[in-house]
Amino acid sequence: MKRSTYQNKYQILRYILIFLILAILVVVLGSRKNFGPLQYAQLSLDGLRGGAIYALIAMGFVIVFNVTGIINFAQGAFVTLGAMFTVTFYNLNAPLPKSLHLLLSVIAAILVTTCIGVLVERLTIYPARKSSPLTLIIITVGVFITIQGLSLLVWGADAYVFPAFTTLEMSDRVFRWLGMVIKAQSFWIWGIMVLVLVCIAYFFNFTLLGRAMRACAVNRLGARLVGISPGRMSLVSFGIAAAVGAIGGIVVAPIIRPSYDMGLSLGLKGFVAAIMGGLVSTPGAVLGGLLLGFLENVAAGVTKAGLKDIFAFILLILTLLFRPQGLLGVRKTTVETDGAH
Amino acid sequence: MNAIPRFNSNRNAIGWFAMTAVIALLGWVETVQPMGVDFADLTNGIVTMDTMVRVAILTIVLVGLNLLMGYAGQVSLGHAALYGLGAYASSILCVRSGDLLGVPAWVLGSWWWPWLVMLIGMAFAGALAYLVGRPILRLQGHYLAMATLGLGIMIYILFRENLGFQGQHITGTFDGIPGVPRLRIGNFEIWPISRYYFFAWIAALGAIAFGLNVISSRTGRALRAIHDSEVAAQAMGVDVASYKVRIFAVSAILASAAGSIYAHFQTTVSPAPFSFVGSLELVVMAAVGGLSSIWGAPFGVAVILIIKEILRSRLRVVFSGASGEHEVIFYGILLVLIMIFMPEGVTVGAVRRWRLWQSRKREQVLSPAQPQAGVPR
Numbered sequence: 001m002k003r004s005t006y007q008n009k010y011q012i013l014r015y016i017l018i019f020l021i022l023a024i025l026v027v028v029l030g031s032r033k034n035f036g037p038l039q040y041a042q043l044s045l046d047g048l049r050g051g052a053i054y055a056l057i058a059m060g061f062v063i064v065f066n067v068t069g070i071i072n073f074a075q076g077a078f079v080t081l082g083a084m085f086t087v088t089f090y091n092l093n094a095p096l097p098k099s100l101h102l103l104l105s106v107i108a109a110i111l112v113t114t115c116i117g118v119l120v121e122r123l124t125i126y127p128a129r130k131s132s133p134l135t136l137i138i139i140t141v142g143v144f145i146t147i148q149g150l151s152l153l154v155w156g157a158d159a160y161v162f163p164a165f166t167t168l169e170m171s172d173r174v175f176r177w178l179g180m181v182i183k184a185q186s187f188w189i190w191g192i193m194v195l196v197l198v199c200i201a202y203f204f205n206f207t208l209l210g211r212a213m214r215a216c217a218v219n220r221l222g223a224r225l226v227g228i229s230p231g232r233m234s235l236v237s238f239g240i241a242a243a244v245g246a247i248g249g250i251v252v253a254p255i256i257r258p259s260y261d262m263g264l265s266l267g268l269k270g271f272v273a274a275i276m277g278g279l280v281s282t283p284g285a286v287l288g289g290l291l292l293g294f295l296e297n298v299a300a301g302v303t304k305a306g307l308k309d310i311f312a313f314i315l316l317i318l319t320l321l322f323r324p325q326g327l328l329g330v331r332k333t334t335v336e337t338d339g340a341h
Numbered sequence: 342m343n344a345i346p347r348f349n350s351n352r353n354a355i356g357w358f359a360m361t362a363v364i365a366l367l368g369w370v371e372t373v374q375p376m377g378v379d380f381a382d383l384t385n386g387i388v389t390m391d392t393m394v395r396v397a398i399l400t401i402v403l404v405g406l407n408l409l410m411g412y413a414g415q416v417s418l419g420h421a422a423l424y425g426l427g428a429y430a431s432s433i434l435c436v437r438s439g440d441l442l443g444v445p446a447w448v449l450g451s452w453w454w455p456w457l458v459m460l461i462g463m464a465f466a467g468a469l470a471y472l473v474g475r476p477i478l479r480l481q482g483h484y485l486a487m488a489t490l491g492l493g494i495m496i497y498i499l500f501r502e503n504l505g506f507q508g509q510h511i512t513g514t515f516d517g518i519p520g521v522p523r524l525r526i527g528n529f530e531i532w533p534i535s536r537y538y539f540f541a542w543i544a545a546l547g548a549i550a551f552g553l554n555v556i557s558s559r560t561g562r563a564l565r566a567i568h569d570s571e572v573a574a575q576a577m578g579v580d581v582a583s584y585k586v587r588i589f590a591v592s593a594i595l596a597s598a599a600g601s602i603y604a605h606f607q608t609t610v611s612p613a614p615f616s617f618v619g620s621l622e623l624v625v626m627a628a629v630g631g632l633s634s635i636w637g638a639p640f641g642v643a644v645i646l647i648i649k650e651i652l653r654s655r656l657r658v659v660f661s662g663a664s665g666e667h668e669v670i671f672y673g674i675l676l677v678l679i680m681i682f683m684p685e686g687v688t689v690g691a692v693r694r695w696r697l698w699q700s701r702k703r704e705q706v707l708s709p710a711q712p713q714a715g716v717p718r
Contacts, residue, residue, distance in 0.1 A: 071483065071486070071487070124677050124681065127681045128680060128681045128684070131680070131681075131684050132684070133482075133483065134410075134414065134415075134416055134483060134486075135680050135684040136680075137416065137483060137486060138416060138624060138628065138676065138680050139676070139677050139680045139681065141418070141621060141624065141676065142625075142672075142673045142674070142675075142676030142677035142680065143673065143677060144673070145618070145621055145669045145670075145672055145673035145676070146669075146670055146672075146673025146674050146677065147673070148669060148673075149667055149668075149669040149670030149671075149672075149673060150670055152667060152669075153667060153670065264617065268490070268494065268617075271487070271490075272491070275487060304502070306498070306501075306502045307498065307502060309494060309495075309498050310495050310498045310499070310502075313491035313492070313494050313495040313498075314491075314495065316487065316488070316490075316491035317473065317488055317491050317492060317495075320476075320477055320480075320484055320487060320488050320491075321476050321477065324477075324480050324484060
């Protein structure tokens with residue numbers, strides 16, 4: 001295509017230009033609030049912490065989309081379930097040391113959420129597997145609102161409290177470094193995100209099941225011909241996505257007070273991150289998540305905190321308009337036809 | 342393999358006039374109250390005039406959404422925000438434009454200003470949909486769903502966040518904008534609710550007639566071709582992207598018009614109904630009514646709104662402590678079940694099953710000894 005050849009030449013220049021304009025805009029807006037480098041660094045750090053959460057949730061979107069071609073809007077529900085189940089299990093009375101109790105609650109919550117993810121796939125996606133992707137997407141939206149409604153019924157509308165991982169108290173340990181304030185929970189979030197990324201990369205590259213799922217992502221019909229069941233792969237992908245989503249919900253729980261509707265905005269942000277990453281690549285999703293967290297936090301910092309969500313969705317629209325293939329993606333010139341069913 | 346049942350135009354006309362007659366009859370009951378029977382008495386107080394006006398207003402939105410989802414094959418997850426755009430355009434320009442834009446008082450007080458504002462809102466929503474839809478609908482896949490989702494939430498936050506402009510607040514916070522005037526034509530005020538009922542239903546029936554005409558026009562045939570097979574339609578020379586964009590813009594215009602009518606009905610516009618959940622509610626209504634059926638629009642709206650009223654009043658009895666928000670469980674389950682078992686929507690699905698059943702019965706009568714294997718499914 002004519003456009004893509006031009007693009008390679010001038011693309012980098014264009015992006016640098018856009019970045020410069022944005023940076024100047026941010027500095028101008030920030031100077032009205034007397035922001036120094038310290039404030040920007042603090043905003044960026046907090047942004048990257050939020051971004052790591054978005055990255056975790058985005059990975060769930062990518063895994064399901066790759067294998068099944070569905071945008072799983074129920075991903076946000078898994079986030080809620082992960083956090084809320086952990087809270088519930090942690091609040092149970094058990095004669096255990098606090099740390100072990102927390103660990104067991106986390107593991108149990110991840111397992112329960114995974115089971116729910118698998119159940120969701122079997123009960124709603126599998127019976128409709130021959131329908132169009134649009135129908136399946138609407139089904140996941142339905143699943144999301146059902147789970148959110150049930151969460152409201154089970155846990156009520158109140159926000160819960162959840163202990164930080166390091167201190168096991170409400171108040172987290174705080175590191176001060178060069179005038180910046182970093183909560184210990186941030187390191188947990190970054191660490192767990194990297195761990196999950198590594199595990200997923202290992203799973204998809206070095207295990208038989210993971211490779212079968214990748215085959216399914218590349219060509220469903222071809223995968224079937226060599227004896228891979230797309231139905232089962234779809235099941236596994238939902239299970240993994242649910243587990244990853246639950247982990248995202250659990251690690252963010254000490255920072256935001258978890259409630260039944262936390263999954264809505266987190267899920268949507270994770271979705272934006274996944275789109276920014278191109279929806280098909282896990283590293284892209286991580287990059288998208290970190291960039292989204294960083295940009296929205298800096299933008300909200302220099303303008304108004306209530307507008308934070310707007311910047312995320314402006315980024316979504318801009319991505320769809322100018323880079324629908326994602327940050328790392330290559331522009332596709334051919335129409336993708338699915339060999340499904 | 343016709344995925345869409347095609348009613349011939351006669352039947353559509355008969356249906357349209359029948360519906361008009363029923364609506365007029367119900368309106369007459371409310372206005373005249375023959376033998377002291379009020380409209381609410383007919384349904385034992387479950388369905389009130391208020392609900393009927395809401396059904397009319399949302400029918401207008403749903404006609405557009407049905408065109409988009411059923412015929413252009415795209416889903417909008419932000420339609421409530423486009424609906425809100427109309428409502429906020431009406432309320433801001435009718436209530437606050439004097440302070441914000443310096444519109445003179447005689448214009449603000451005139452009867453035609455709200456109508457002009459309604460048109461401005463429609464034009465704005467249509468232009469916005471066109472600008473967003475044009476680049477995005479050129480892409481394969483369901484990017485419009487994502488874009489409308491983002492757009493919807495953005496617009497909702499703008500409604501909610503009470504942005505300042507020259508020291509004046511534009512949208513208000515969660516409380517919204519009170520004091521939207523009633524609509525007037527000359528000195529004739531469209532208010533007691535019975536008058537507004539007629540006005541809203543005239544608009545809704547107009548939207549239905551418009552929708553029916555669109556799908557039986559050249560555009561409609563092109564859209565049906567796109568719905569059945571995009572590649573085949575393209576091969577026949579149909580400009581797929583341009584038709585989709587047009588339908589998206591039309592559905593945004595309809596939504597905005599409905600929003601304006603809602604604003605003048607409610608007189609207070611607050612952001613709550615235009616959130617993401619509001620958009621989902623619209624999608625559920627579309628699914629109940631039938632994704633590619635214009636007639637499904639009023640049906641879907643009426644079913645969901647009436648169920649909602651019943652749930653609101655009865656749910657508290659069943660589960661103690663249940664609030665209005667619990668009805669989303671029901672929406673979710675309903676949406677999933679419909680999409681699994683009748684992905685073309687309840688009305689269309691029911692019509693198809695009925696026809697299938699009829700044809701089976703006929704074949705059984707004709708050749709009772711024949712096995713069932715020959716029946717096309």
